[in-house]
Amino acid sequence: MSTSEEGARPAAISATDPAALYRLLTWLSPAFPIGGFSYSSGIEWAVEAGDIGDAAALRGWLATMLTNGSGLCDAAFLAHAYRAAELDDMASLREVAELAAAFVPSRERQLETTAQGRAFIEIARSAWNCAGLDEAVARCESIVYPVAVGLVGAVHGVPLGPLLHGFLHALTSNWISAGSRLVPLGQTDSQRVLAALEPVVAATADRALLASLDDIGGATFRADLASLHHETQYTRLFRS
Template sequence: MLMTTNEPAPAAVSDGMTEGESGALYRLMTWLSPSFPVGAFSYSSGIEWAVEAGDITDAASLRGWLAAMLTDGSGFCDSVLLAQSHRAVSDQDHAALSEVAELAAALAPSRERQLETTTQGRAFIDIARAAWSSPGLDAIIAACGGPIVYPVAVGLVSAAHRIRLAPSLHAFLHAVVSNWISAGSRLIPLGQTDSQRVLADLEPDVTATARRAAAASLDDLGSATFRADLASLRHETQYTRLFRS
């Protein structure tokens, strides 16, 4: 189920989903679609440098790089931050939300990564608030007290709309991985079929990462993808660039 259960269950629609569940699915598909204008297409999360350096040369090496980023790097860390912000909003704990937002903004390993996550977070908040207003959302945003990075933005907006954590995490990770693959497909380059094979191969990693993040605490935050962090740092001085990170 996509929605919380502390309200009376709405009537079921013809396909077996409730109206609330259909609405939650519709919003997640919209907010985390490549067409949602947060500017994700302009960032590669350091993949551009990894391609130039020869670390990523084909579908297999792209899959290995992304699996590491997903399970032991920014994918897992961002998912933990999403989960913690979602819980803070669900519990109406503004102090905890402020703590998560401040920590998340401080964790970016490079200037470009900071730009990437804060710019997307700001765009996500602005567009979601303008098109899908929710009672109390302005107060929730104000409680963050500073820049709101992308995973925190997704977590707090999803919670404000009473969308469950599990589907929010899966949709977020699917969007992140899809954007990474899109960047890789343009840089290597890869054909559409190979790109979809990489996405299919990463499905178990997405599922496992979402499950780990949902059970994790802020104390579990940590990355073991030093090469990917170096890629985001070295991209800042890369001579020829298609992407902003």
Template sequence: MTTNELRRAPYAMTEAEAAALYRLLTWLSPSFPVGGFSYSSGIEWAVEAGDVSGADTLRHWLSAMLTDGAGFCDGVFLVHAHRALQLDDMRGLRDVAELAAAFVPSRERQLETTAQGRAFIEIAQAAWTCEGLAAAVAQCEAIVYPVAVGLVASAHGIPLSPTLHAFLHALTSNWISAGSRLIPLGQTDSQRVLAALEPAVAATAARALVATLDDLGSATFRADLASLRHETQYTRLFRS
């Protein structure tokens, strides 16, 4: 294939696709300043209690959180917020935002998701002009992190499926980052855990895309207890 033919290759991204990818990579990068590095979602208590002590136990803990806990529920909230804005359903958006804010199991998790949601909205609005986003945000009394991501992505015309997958990848990466500092875990082992969780991320995204709000539910009782007990943990590196 010649150089000119390569330049005209049909698999090249359009300008809109390139912009969408650029923004997703930026918004869900660890360097995007939403403060995710300061939260462990209860993993800090799980390490102190001995539930998580190495790469294997961290992988099992996070797999459960993804498929049967916060990962799946946050994915569903993101999906419904994204779709509500696409359909210009402001009543539906308000209901999703309200339910998502009430769904977290502890005070610290509430702080974690609302603080990150607020920061995500504010920074995205400050850096990118987007018609209609401010009006949509004004419809919601409180916006948690997954709703914020779904709302901003939808307002910018970024497709739902890659947004959801990128969000779950970022969520998992942040959990692993917390685990790597607490256990501690080396960089190579951390990446092995992330690679091993790839099927769980994909399966969770697939379920969340077709789930209704009635499908919401969690069975990760130990993780929920961890987020509650972290509030009174004597020594803490993280805010949750």
């Protein structure tokens, strides 16, 4: 990119600029090779335990994860990482990255979010590098997935609002994909679940934009237990 060669960050992109849409569709596509298809965030155990057995149960489980669990927490961490990187506030970025890593409730979820975060950063460096990215990454000892997305989006000047909505859509779609294979669900039922969660995703994005670091927290105990139990589940398709 010419901006990288000149040593300056790209200018902020308008939300209606085709470049913003192009990058969002690329980075948050299921085809972007971060290995998201390998993880279920505990859904695999929830299906085996009988908590999720049909489309309605999956919809309810995911709505709770979005509103009171990792969906909201990750979205809020993304927003804070974005703002810190946008302001070149590396001390705050490091604090957000450390807190986001500490919030992960289980070993497998830690593997899931750190592996995807590393992959996202490395692919961005290889194919979408720009000035400021290496410096921001170097200030963080560990970068979980939502922090990686927020950091890369900020240094590329992609608007926070669309980036946040795209992230939550991708997260929800990946959960539904896992559920569709495990329950199993047909393609039409999977799309019905995604459509039903549209207002939940929008509301979660709005809450995340306003949340302070002190506001971040979850109350999805069953989902956290599912993630912990998955570590010793006898037969598994997913890594989490």
